[in-house]
Amino acid sequence: MAQPLIEVKSLKMYFPVGNNLFGRRRQLKAVDDMTFELYPGETFGLVGESGCGKTTVGRALVRLYRPTGGQIFYRGTDIAPLDEKAVQPWRRKMQMIFQDPYASLNPRMTVSSIIAEPMRLQQVPEAEIEARVAELIGQVGLKKDHLNRYPHEFSGGQRQRIGIARALAMRPEFVVCDEPISALDVSIQAQVINMLEELQQRMGMTYLFVSHDLSMVRHISHRVGVMYLGHMVELADVEELYSHMQHPYTRALMSAVPIADPDLAAQTKRIVLQGDVPQPIDPPPGCPFASRCRDCRPVCREARPELRQVAPGHYVACHLYD
Amino acid sequence: MNLLEVKNLNTSFHIGVGTVHAVRGISFHVAQGESVGIVGESGSGKSVTMLSVTGLLPDYAEVSADTIRFDGRELTKLSRKEVRALHGSEIGMIFQDPMTSLNPLFTVENQLTEPLKLHRRMDKRAARARALELLRQVDIPNPEARLKQYPHELSGGLRQRVMIAMAIACEPKMIIADEPTTALDVTIQAQILELLQTLKRESNASIIMITHDMGVIASMCSRILVMYGGAVCEQGDVREIFYGAKHPYTWGLLNSIPKVHQKRGEKLVPIVGTPPDMLQPPAGCPFSPRCRYCMPVCRAYMPPVTALSDTHSVACHLMHPKAPKIGRED
Structure with missing residues (x-):
């Protein structure tokens, strides 16, 4: 396989939350020990x-x-x-598309200054910026006379296109799409997804597509990782994952998705998980999913299962597969 | 017997810049014990339809209808106050966002016992006992402790369960659920949908489910109304809509979601363009500017409703005998 574009090794992201009586800071372990790779163009x-x-x-x-x-x-x-300064040169290679197109565009800036902003921050010459903005607005399917308008004049789908044009301005290699379609109507979601796919084919970008819409993730992804409480519990190629899911959480999550086909829906048995997701503040040892798992065994509450390979490219973190 | 019958409902809002025609001549009915789904995009008028029927719209809304008949009573002839008295007793409502529809200043007990004291004239003790029973019915663990809590202390799923408990408190004949699971995660959504189905089986109430999620509709409803631009463009039972849809908008809705066995790389078929501006709705069919099969007649005249079976009807000029025969593309 090709060299990975990004290799993530035991990534941890903790946030301090409040103090308890004895001044010990409690930690919210939002991401705990995640290891995975992203390959170019996937x-x-x-x-x-x-x-x-x-x-x-x-x-x-x-x-x-x-x-x-x-x-x-x-x-x-x-x-x-x-640090902030040292990371700056890397920033131009990485961009982000946000979930809420109403909150992620500055209402007081025109569309052209929104799209130009990342280039201005990276000190691209003004003459170049103008030409690039005109090119970008066409690439995301908007018109040049939209450039002097303000975000409130656009619908949600059009705003998301503006956000995408801004993300593409620096010709990034890597784009994080954070729930890019969940604020949009169904008929508009397909427009945006098709556009993201076309842009990827044309420019060879790598996407990290963060979403809770499992059918859309299946549609757009090459590989899929399933997260629970800050841990990666399963990771595989998309077809492998959706046809041979192993982790009890993945199975419950997939079976909870409503199927837009009444005959198929009637045949499918739903696994309904009890309770809510626990808080990741000072989590107990053992498997993060143990409290809601139907197949929980004593070992699950004691030791955290490692992510291990069960088939080529298919990784599962579960004691059932030890 | 139809529990609810609505004929030629029109709702408009007079706002500064003009009049928004949110609902334009809708007719439908809901039978006792039936679950009906209303699907459509934001702004298609699906929520306004139900708010008009139940008299929950603000004063600047103008609602007119030939008939709104609920359980043998003509609601158009009742005063606003009399219509609102039906809420909580005969009509239960569940809204999308349980954070904004529960009062943050009152405990679960306060909110849950209010309809019981008001409509059933229960005293405090009886109402409390019934509230506990309701919390158990909606599968809330440890109900005694939950009664004393405030909405912010509950998770989204629990709040939605409290909303449902409030809606069913007085054993309503009809439950209107407006996007009840849109704000929830899929695993919690599955819990709530299962709960609604159980409640419906036990009580034989009618459910009207407003949603944009075709998956939720497929598993919950027996009949579907598809709304676009303030009008019903197609209605039918669940199989007629999913396997025999005739309206290009319904095709568009079904084609723009990924299919269960769709392979990667197969393109989604989006509906081009954006929903109509209801300040100036198109003169003819509201869908005509986005329709691939648009004919000159579509831009000029609103299409008539063609009945295809007892349950299935569609409002589209393609149904005219002289129109080209076009089937759904996959």
């Missing part, structure tokens, strides 16, 4: 419930956060420990 889907840490992983990779521990090798260089 789309890696990251799925899980709210609060599982999938967005945090995306933000740590583009260094919006400074990781608590672990390494992020970008083409062989560890960018995890770099």
Whole structure:
């Protein structure tokens, strides 16, 4: 296989939360010990419930956060420990598309200045910027006379296109798409997904596609990682994962997706998980999923299962497969 | 017997810049014990339809209808106050966001016992006992402790269960669920849908489910109304819509979601363009500007409703005998 574009090794992202009576800071372990690779030109889907840490992983990779521990090798260089200044040159290679197109565009800036902003920050000459903005607006399917308007004049789908044009401005190699379609109507979601796919084919970008929409992740991803409570519990090629899922959590998650086909839905048995996702604050030892798992055994509450390979390219972290 | 019958409902909002025609001439019915799904995009008028029927719209909304008949009573003839008295007793409502529809200043007990005291004239003790029973019915663990808590202390799934408990407190004949699971994770959504199905089996109430998720509709509803631009463009039972849809918009909705066995690399078929601006809706068929099969007649006249079976009807000019025969593309 090709050299990975990004290698993530035991990535940890902890946030301090409050103090207890004795002044000991408690830790929210949003991401704990994640190891995976991203290959050039692929789309890696990251799925899980709210609060599982999938967005945090995306933000740590583009260094919006400074990781608590672990390494992020970008083409062989560890960018995890770099400070703000040192990380700047890497930033232009990595971009992010945000979930909420209403909150992620500055309402007081025109579309052209929104798209130009990353280039201005990276000191691209003004003459170049103008030509590039005109090129980008066409690439995302908007018109040149949209450039002097403000975000409020656009619909959600059009705003998301503006956000994508901004992300593409510096010709990034790697784009984190953080729930890019979940705020959009169904008929518009397909437009945006098709556009992301076309842009990837044309420019060979690598996507980290963070989403809770499992059918869309299946549609767009080459490989998929399933996260639970800050841990990667299963990782495989998309077809392998969706046809031979192993981890009890993956199975429950997939079976919970409503099927838009009444005959098929009637045949499928849903596994309904009990309870809510626990808080990742000072989590107990053992498997993070133990408290909701139907196949939980004593060992699951004592030792955390390692992510191990069960088939070529298919990794599962579960004591059932020891 | 139809529990709810609505004929020619029109709702418009007078706002500064003009009049928004949110609902334009909708007719539908809901039978006792039936679960009906209303699908459509944001702004298609699906929520406004149900809010108009139940008289929950603000004063600047103008609602008119030939008939809104609920359980043998003509709601258009009742005063606003009388219609609102049906809420909580005969009509239960579940909204999308349980954080904004529960009052943050009151405990679960306060909110859950309010409809019981109001509509059933229960005293405090009886209402509390019934509230506990309701929390058990919606599978909330440790109900005694939950009664004393405030909404912010509950997770999204638990809050939605409290909402459902409130909706069913007085054993309503009809439950209106407006995007009840949109704000929830899939695993929690599965719990809530299962709960709604169990409740429906036990109580034989009718459910009207408003959603944009075709998957939720497929597993929950027996009949579907597809709305676009303030009008019903197609309605039918669940199999007629999923396997025999006739309206190009319904095809578009079904084609723009990835299929269960769809391979990577197969393109999704989006609906081009954006939903209509209801300040100036298109003169003819509301879908005509986005429709691939648009004919000159579509831009000029609203299509008539063609009945294809007892349950299946479609509003599209393609149904005219002289129109070209076009089938759904996959």
